[in-house]
Each structure stands twice: as C-alpha cells, then as structure tokens.
Amino acid sequence: MTENSTLTSHPWFFCGIGGSGMLPLALILRGLGADVAGSDRGRDQGRTPEKFSWLESLGFTLFPQDGSGITGAEQVLVASAAVEDTVPEMVRAKELGCPRMSRAQLLSELFNAAPQRIAVGGTSGKSTVTGMIGWIMTATGRDPTIMNGAVMKNFRAPDAPFASARVGSGGFFVSEVDESDGSIALYNPVVAVLNNVSLDHKSLEELRALFGDFLARAQIAVINLDDGESAGLMHRAQKAITFGLRTYEEHDDQDEADIGVTPGSIVEGPTSIAAQIVDRRKGRDYALTLKVPGRHNLANALAAIAAADAAGVQVAQAVAALSSFEGLARRFDIVGTSPSGITVIDDFGHNPDKVSATLKTLKSHPGRVIAFFQPHGYGPLRQMGAELAQVFADLLDPEDQVFLCDPVYFGGTVDRSEGSERIIRLIAEGSTSAPYAQYVPTRDTCGEAMSALAQPGDRIVVMGARDDTLSLFAADLLKGLK
Numbered sequence: 001m002t003e004n005s006t007l008t009s010h011p012w013f014f015c016g017i018g019g020s021g022m023l024p025l026a027l028i029l030r031g032l033g034a035d036v037a038g039s040d041r042g043r044d045q046g047r048t049p050e051k052f053s054w055l056e057s058l059g060f061t062l063f064p065q066d067g068s069g070i071t072g073a074e075q076v077l078v079a080s081a082a083v084e085d086t087v088p089e090m091v092r093a094k095e096l097g098c099p100r101m102s103r104a105q106l107l108s109e110l111f112n113a114a115p116q117r118i119a120v121g122g123t124s125g126k127s128t129v130t131g132m133i134g135w136i137m138t139a140t141g142r143d144p145t146i147m148n149g150a151v152m153k154n155f156r157a158p159d160a161p162f163a164s165a166r167v168g169s170g171g172f173f174v175s176e177v178d179e180s181d182g183s184i185a186l187y188n189p190v191v192a193v194l195n196n197v198s199l200d201h202k203s204l205e206e207l208r209a210l211f212g213d214f215l216a217r218a219q220i221a222v223i224n225l226d227d228g229e230s231a232g233l234m235h236r237a238q239k240a241i242t243f244g245l246r247t248y249e250e251h252d253d254q255d256e257a258d259i260g261v262t263p264g265s266i267v268e269g270p271t272s273i274a275a276q277i278v279d280r281r282k283g284r285d286y287a288l289t290l291k292v293p294g295r296h297n298l299a300n301a302l303a304a305i306a307a308a309d310a311a312g313v314q315v316a317q318a319v320a321a322l323s324s325f326e327g328l329a330r331r332f333d334i335v336g337t338s339p340s341g342i343t344v345i346d347d348f349g350h351n352p353d354k355v356s357a358t359l360k361t362l363k364s365h366p367g368r369v370i371a372f373f374q375p376h377g378y379g380p381l382r383q384m385g386a387e388l389a390q391v392f393a394d395l396l397d398p399e400d401q402v403f404l405c406d407p408v409y410f411g412g413t414v415d416r417s418e419g420s421e422r423i424i425r426l427i428a429e430g431s432t433s434a435p436y437a438q439y440v441p442t443r444d445t446c447g448e449a450m451s452a453l454a455q456p457g458d459r460i461v462v463m464g465a466r467d468d469t470l471s472l473f474a475a476d477l478l479k480g481l482k
Contacts, residue, residue: 007034007110013069013098014038015079015089017060018051018468020149021103021178022078024165028110028147030058031167037061037069039089048468051162067092074098078106081181104183107147107175112188114145114173118307119187121214122195122230123207124353125300126176128292129195131328132304134166134174139321140313143170150348153326172311179210191310192218193303197229198353204229212236220310222303225257241310243302245295256280259306259315266298270365271334273298277305279315286319292327294361301325332358335474338481341456343367346474350376350465352387358461359395367457369400370450371435373423374443374464375407378414381423389423392437393430401453402427402437403446408467443473451480 007029014026017038030036037060043052044065056062063069067088070077077093077100084090093100111117120130127150134146135154146152146166155163177184179202192215197207212233215221221237224230225244234240244257245266258281265276274289275298290297301322308318327333335344345362349355355373362369371392375381381388392402404420420439427437440446450460462474 008032011035011037011072011075013075013077013089013093015065015077015083015087016040017055017062018042018048019080020164020466021080023051023055023162024147024149025078025103025107025110026055026060027058027165028145028167029106030060031165037063039063039065039069041065042468048472051468054161065089070096070098072096072098076101078103102183104178104181104186108183108186110145111147111173111175112186115171116173116311117187117189118172118174118191118193118311119177119184119189119214119218120175120193120195120303120307121177121179121184121211122193122224123179123198124351124357125195125296125303126178127328127348128297128300128331129193129303129307130174130176132301132322132325133193133307135325136304136308136313136318136321137170137172137174137311138166138168139324140308140317141170142172142313143168144172144174147173147175148328149176150331151329153328154324156329177214179207182206182210184210184214187214187217189214189218191220191222191307193222193307194230194233195224195300195303196227196353197233198227198351208233215240222306222310224299224303225255226299241306243299243306245299245302257302259302259309261298261302266295268295268364269293277302277315277319279309282315284315286316288319289323291323291325293332294357294364296357296361297332330471332361333471336478338478340481342454342481343459344474344478344481345459345461346471347461347463348465349373349461349463351380352384352391355388355463356391356395358463359391362459362461363395363397367459368455369396369435370403370454370458370460371396371401372403372405372446372450372460372462374405374462374467374470375420375423376465376467378407378409378416378419381407381420382418385423386426389426390430392423392427393434396435398433398435400435401450402435403450404437404439405443405446406441408464447473447477447480451477454481 018040070092137144225242242257243259262276305318333346349358424439
C-alpha cells in the first residue's frame with residue numbers, strides 16, 4: 001500500500017490490540033508508518049504473553065488497560081462496538097476529546113482507498129478464502145495487502161509468528177468483511193465474494209439484505225451456486241462469476257457453476273484433497289491438489305480461483321498457486337499425533353456451518369471423534385444453540401464423544417442464565433443415535449476426561465473462537481496423551 005498521510009499524521013491507540021480483528025489492522029497501520037500503541041485485557045490477565053512480546057518487538061507501545069495509554073486529544077482510539085463505555089480507555093478518551101473509530105470503520109477506510117479491492121463475505125469460510133486469494137495474488141506477483149482474521153501459514157515466519165496481515169504495494173487489497181455487526185455495508189469492493197448465507201449472528205432476512213447490497217455494490221460478484229441462499233441473491237449482482245462443487249448430472253434442476261469440478265475427480269485424503277478443476281466458460285480442465293483436507297476447502301478453493309479470475313489472474317495460474325497454500329492456523333490445524341496414535345486437531349469451528357464442515361471432514365475417514373467445544377459467548381449460544389446441537393447429533397455416531405465447557409466470558413453484563421448444559425440436552429434429543437455428550441464446566445477438567453478416555457486411532461478436535469488460549473489447550477492435550 002502507498003502511504004496514506006491522513007492515516008499516518010497522528011498517533012493511534014487500539015483497545016484490545018491482540019484481538020483477531022484488531023491485530024491485523026494494527027499491523028497494516030504500523031506497516032504504513034503510523035505510530036500505534038494499544039492495550040489488551042488478555043495481556044493484563046497474562047494470556048498469550050508471546051503475542052504481546054512480539055508486538056512490542058515490532059515497535060508497538062503497549063499499556064495496561066487502565067487508561068494510562070490515552071495521553072492526548074490527537075490520538076485516535078480504535079475500539080469495537082462491544083467495548084463498554086466504562087472501560088478506562090473509553091472514559092479517558094471522552095475526557096480528552098479523542099476521536100473514536102470502530103475497527104470496521106478503519107478497515108473500510110483503508111480498503112476503500114485501494115485501487116483493486118477484493119472483499120470476501122459469507123457466514124463461513126471467509127478467512128480461508130481470503131488467505132487463498134491473498135496467496136494467489138502474492139504468488140503471481142501482485143504484491144497485495146491482506147487483512148485476515150486468522151494467521152496465514154504461508155506468511156508465518158520466526159519474526160512474524162502471528163501473520164494475520166500483509167502489507168503490499170501492488171494496489172490490491174484483499175480482506176474478509178463481517179456481516180455480524182452490519183459493517184459489511186461500509187465496503188465498496190471491485191470484486192465481492194459470497195461464500196454462503198446461514199444463521200449465525202443475525203436473522204436470515206437481515207443477512208439477505210446485507211449480502212444482497214454487498215453484491216450490488218461490486219463490479220463483479222463471485223457467488224456460490226451450491227448455496228441456495230447465495231444463489232438466490234444473484235439477481236442483485238451487476239455481473240457474476242459462479243462457483244460450486246455440484247454438477248448438472250447430480251442436480252439437473254440447477255445450472256452448472258462457471259468454476260467447478262469434473263464429476264468423479266475428487267480424491268480425499270486425511271490431510272489433503274485433490275480434484276480436476278473445470279472452467280466451463282472456456283471448457284478447460286486443471287489438476288488441483290490442496291494441502292488442506294475437506295470438501296469445504298475444495299469449495300473455498302473454487303471461490304478463490306473465481307475471485308482471482310475476476311481480478312485478472314488466469315485460472316491456470318491460480319490453480320498452480322493453490323498447490324502451495326499451507327492453510328490457516330486453527331482451521332483444521334493438526335497439532336500432532338501422540339506416540340500411541342491419537343491425533344489432536346485445533347479448529348475455529350464455532351457456528352453450525354463451520355462445525356459441520358469440520359465434523360464431515362473427520363467422519364470421512366476412520367477413527368472415533370472426541371469433539372471438544374467451547375462456545376464463544378452466551379449470546380451466540382442462545383441464537384444458534386439448537387442448530388449447533390443438531391449438527392453434533394446428525395454427524396456424529398454413538399461411539400463418538402462430545403464435551404462442552406462453559407462459554408467464553410471475559411466480563412460484562414451479558415445474560416449468563418443459560419449455557420452449555422442446554423446444548424448437551426438438545427444433542428441427546430436430536431437423534432436416536434446421538435453421540436455421548438456431556439457438560440463439564442471447566443476446560444481443564446474436560447481435557448483430563450478426554451485424555452483419560454482417548455484410545456489409539458481417536459481424533460480429538462478442539463473447537464471454539466474468540467480465545468487464543470484454545471491453541472495452548474490443544475497443544476497441552478497432545479503433550480499429556482500417554
């Protein structure tokens with residue numbers, strides 16, 4: 001990116017700088033030459049100290065979350081809408097008259113200033129598709145700026161262990177955009193990718209309006225033809241490229257996607273997937289092998305190939321680049337296998353679609369599944385708890401195991417009267433062949449129980465969001481397996 005003087009002419013302060021949405025933004029601003037400081041409740045509580053040490057090594061000044069970092073009216077405070085006005089930084093900034101921006105406002109300002117803008121939306125798969133597009137653009141010499149909510153393994157290095165952003169100077173800006181808070185309305189993409197539309201934070205009626213408007217603002221929309229809700233919004237697009245795994249032979253009531261797969265060509269492995277990609281507009285085929293498993297990742301690859309094509313990259317080049325895509329941290333991230341043959345997987349699955357994709361990938365190969373799920377909040381659990389429970393009930397077998405601990409809670413006034421125990425009850429009610437599911441309040445006790453019952457050939461999958469320590473939990477689980 002070229003330097004934006006309006007963004008680098010004053011200091012910035014990030015409240016919650018270690019968050020998955022905040023950290024890459026801070027990295028991008030710092031990369032542009034801005035003076036960036038911040039605070040984080042996780043740092044004060046001693047969580048993931050290596051992340052904050054790394055930020056300080058890059059030149060970020062970090063403060064306790066006590067208001068001491070807010071020192072002058074010229075600072076712009078960046079804080080999510082969820083940060084309460086009683087937080088010391090909020091109080092101090094108001095006293096001094098500091099301007100305040102949400103992370104979405106800042107990201108959209110950076111994004112909309114770029115000449116070539118690719119935005120990735122949808123309920124699930126945004127981070128992976130963003131990472132795939134970012135890698136394609138990088139590998140083909142476009143030198144993009146990338147904003148992601150997850151660490152991209154292709155860009156991770158000893159001096160960049162939390163590479164959830166990349167600052168480039170090629171004029172391309174690739175970013176995932178969020179519908180959960182409605183901020184997707186702030187972005188004006190040249191290419192808009194719509195992966196899927198399903199229940200998560202908002203009603204389907206609200207989502208249809210947000211995603212439909214998102215497609216309408218873009219010059220080219222990239223739409224998942226396999227997803228009925230997404231396909232139903234195609235009339236909102238000025239111009240569309242479609243992608244999808246399904247074929248005319250399988251579903252003769254639907255059109256075939258522009259970018260798809262040759263029937264019968266999909267070969268799934270425990271840690272990979274391969275297929276023959278077909279560009280039906282030109283009648284050409286390309287062999288693709290991904291280093292990440294699951295049909296959902298093959299669909300993600302089709303989305304990335306179609307988006308890159310819309311941005312001027314040849315399909316053959318995009319397919320070739322994806323063969324070296326390493327994946328994202330916490331997206332079916334294999335932590336390791338114990339000497340006795342028990343594999344531990346760290347995964348971001350936290351809504352019905354994401355959990356379903358992970359469980360389907362696991363169940364496509366032999367071995368019992370021991371699924372641990374930490375809900376990412378009491379509110380989301382109320383919103384989608386019934387659908388989530390049905391996914392566990394439908395996709396797992398009686399010999400599989402499910403453990404839920406209490407939802408993530410970092411403070412605040414949220415209603416905590418109903419939690420994980422409701423989901424356990426719904427799993428049992430959801431199927432006559434439901435897996436054995438139990439609620440254990442604390443995460444550590446869940447870990448002890450899973451370690452005790454794990455047997456050779458089992459796969460333990462750790463799922464959840466909004467808590468960096470889940471990766472440490474998964475690593476400790478592996479270490480503790482006998």
